[in-house]
Amino acid sequence: MEFSSRARHKHLRLAGDRRELYPHSLQFYLEPPTESISLVEFESFAIDRLRLLKVVESLGVSYVRSTDSYKAKLESELRKLKFPYRALAEDDYEARRKDHISHFILRLAYCQSEDLRRWFLQQEMDLFRYRFNELTGNLMQKFLEHVNLAFEAVSEDLKTELTDELLTSTPGLSLTKVKEQMFYKVGLADAVDLFRTRRVFIKDGFAYVPFKEIDAIVLNNYRTKLSKALALTARSLPSIQSDERLQPLLNHLSHSYVGPDYSVQKNTGKISLEQIDALSVKSFPLCMRQLHKALRDNHHLRHGGRMQYGLFLKGIGLTLEQALEFWKKEFIRGKVDADKFDKGYAYSIRHSYGKEGKRTDYTPYSCMKIIMSNPPSQGDYHGCPFRHSDPELLKQKLQLYKIPPSGITQILELVKGMHYQLACQKYFELAHEVDDIGFSLNHPNQYFTESQKLLSGGREPKKELSNSGNSQQKNNTQESMNSNSTPTSSNTTADTELEGLEAYFTED
Numbered sequence: 001m002e003f004s005s006r007a008r009h010k011h012l013r014l015a016g017d018r019r020e021l022y023p024h025s026l027q028f029y030l031e032p033p034t035e036s037i038s039l040v041e042f043e044s045f046a047i048d049r050l051r052l053l054k055v056v057e058s059l060g061v062s063y064v065r066s067t068d069s070y071k072a073k074l075e076s077e078l079r080k081l082k083f084p085y086r087a088l089a090e091d092d093y094e095a096r097r098k099d100h101i102s103h104f105i106l107r108l109a110y111c112q113s114e115d116l117r118r119w120f121l122q123q124e125m126d127l128f129r130y131r132f133n134e135l136t137g138n139l140m141q142k143f144l145e146h147v148n149l150a151f152e153a154v155s156e157d158l159k160t161e162l163t164d165e166l167l168t169s170t171p172g173l174s175l176t177k178v179k180e181q182m183f184y185k186v187g188l189a190d191a192v193d194l195f196r197t198r199r200v201f202i203k204d205g206f207a208y209v210p211f212k213e214i215d216a217i218v219l220n221n222y223r224t225k226l227s228k229a230l231a232l233t234a235r236s237l238p239s240i241q242s243d244e245r246l247q248p249l250l251n252h253l254s255h256s257y258v259g260p261d262y263s264v265q266k267n268t269g270k271i272s273l274e275q276i277d278a279l280s281v282k283s284f285p286l287c288m289r290q291l292h293k294a295l296r297d298n299h300h301l302r303h304g305g306r307m308q309y310g311l312f313l314k315g316i317g318l319t320l321e322q323a324l325e326f327w328k329k330e331f332i333r334g335k336v337d338a339d340k341f342d343k344g345y346a347y348s349i350r351h352s353y354g355k356e357g358k359r360t361d362y363t364p365y366s367c368m369k370i371i372m373s374n375p376p377s378q379g380d381y382h383g384c385p386f387r388h389s390d391p392e393l394l395k396q397k398l399q400l401y402k403i404p405p406s407g408i409t410q411i412l413e414l415v416k417g418m419h420y421q422l423a424c425q426k427y428f429e430l431a432h433e434v435d436d437i438g439f440s441l442n443h444p445n446q447y448f449t450e451s452q453k454l455l456s457g458g459r460e461p462k463k464e465l466s467n468s469g470n471s472q473q474k475n476n477t478q479e480s481m482n483s484n485s486t487p488t489s490s491n492t493t494a495d496t497e498l499e500g501l502e503a504y505f506t507e508d
C-alpha cells in the first residue's frame, strides 16, 4: 500500500477493472492492497474498523451470537459504517474496498503484541462468522470456490444409500434433517476438528459434513490463515517502524479508543475539592478510585499515578489552581515539604495544564492507553485494575466495594476472557444498579460523566445496548480529528510532548 498526502481522485479508484478485485463481499484478506491511499482515508478507514470491532466485542459478550438481536445490531453497525453487509452482498465496490484496506491497516497496528493479536483475531473471527452465515447458499458456494474450499456435494443417491451411517455419526440430526440437508465430502485435513469430536461420518478418507457444519471448517481455515499472517506481519514490523508517517498512526490505533478525548472540560471549576472523596466512591471508575485511595493513604503517588490521576481530575473539571492546591495539600502531609512541592511538582502540574514548556493542553488517558501501556510495577497504583490486578486481589476489592457475588463472578469471567473494558462496564452496572450501561465504555472520564448523569437523573438507565452512543462517538471522533484526540495523527505532536511531560514527573 502506498500513501499520498493528497486526496485521491475518485476516477482513479475505479479505473480499469478494479471492481474485479473484489468478486465477493467476503474475503480471506489474502492479498494486501497495492493502491495509493491518502493518509486521511487511511486514518478514517482504520478508525471505522476499530469502532466496528469494538461493537463486535461488546455484542459478543452481551448476546448469544446466533440470535436475531445480535444479528440485527451487527448489521445496523455495518450499514452505518458502510462496510459490506447482507443487502449489499452482490455489488458494493466502495464497501468492499474499505473492508479490505481497513483490515490490513488494523492488522499492522494489532500485530505488535500477543495481547493485541489475540484481541484482533477474536473480533475478526466473530465478524467473519456473522458475515459468512448471512450469505445465501449460492453466494456461500461462490465464496468457497473463490477461496479454494469448494467441496464436492454428496449426490442424493449416495446420501440415500448412506442415510443410516449419516444419521448415527452426525449428532443432532433427525432422519428428516438428513434428507433435507446437503452433505459435502471434505478431506480429513480440513475437517480435523469435526473428526476429532466425532461429529461426522468418515468413509474412504473423506468426512461427510452436513451443510450446517461447513462454517466450522471455513472458520478454522480462516483462523489458521489469519494467525499466520499476523505472525508474519509482526516479523516485518522493523521495516514498518522505520516509516515515520506510519508508526505514530499505528501506535495510536493500537492504543486508541473511538470516542471523545475529554480535552474540553465543560465542567471546569464546577467541582470543589471537598467533593472529591465522595465522588471517588460514587462516580470514579475502579482505576481512579484506587489511585485516589492510594494518594489519601500514602500522601504520595509515583509519576505514573500522578499522570493518570492528574489528567483525569483535570478532565472532570479541576482548574489549575484547584489541582495545585489538591496535590500540595496531600503531598505536604507526607514527606514532601511545601518548598520542594513548589519547586518540583507544581511545575509539572502547570505543564500538564499547558501553562509551561510547549504549552500543550494534555488530554486525559483513554482506557486503551491505560490498559496497553506502562504497566504498573511494585509500589505503583496506576493502570487498569481489571487488566493489571491479580484476580484474587481484584475479587477482594470488589467484595469490599459491595459488589454482589454473582456480579463478581461475571466480572472475573470477563477479565479471564481479556474483556477488560466490558468488565468495567459490568462494574458500572452493578455499582449503579442498572440493567444495562447503555453506552460503550472507552474512557475513565466517560465513566465519570455517565455516572454523574445517571445519579443526577440526567439520563434514564437504558435497557438495551444503544447505538446512540456510537453515533455520538462518530461526531466526536470527527471533532477530535481536528483537535487533539488520541486516535488521530494530529495527536502525534501532543504525544511526543507528553513524553516530554512525563520526564518532569519522573521524580518519585
Ligand code: SF4
Residues within 6 Å of the ligand: 285, 286, 287, 288, 366, 367, 370, 371, 383, 384, 385, 386, 387, 420, 421, 424, 442, 443, 444, 447
Ligand atoms: Fe479505568 Fe478503563 Fe480500566 Fe475501567 S476499563 S478501570 S475506566 S482503565
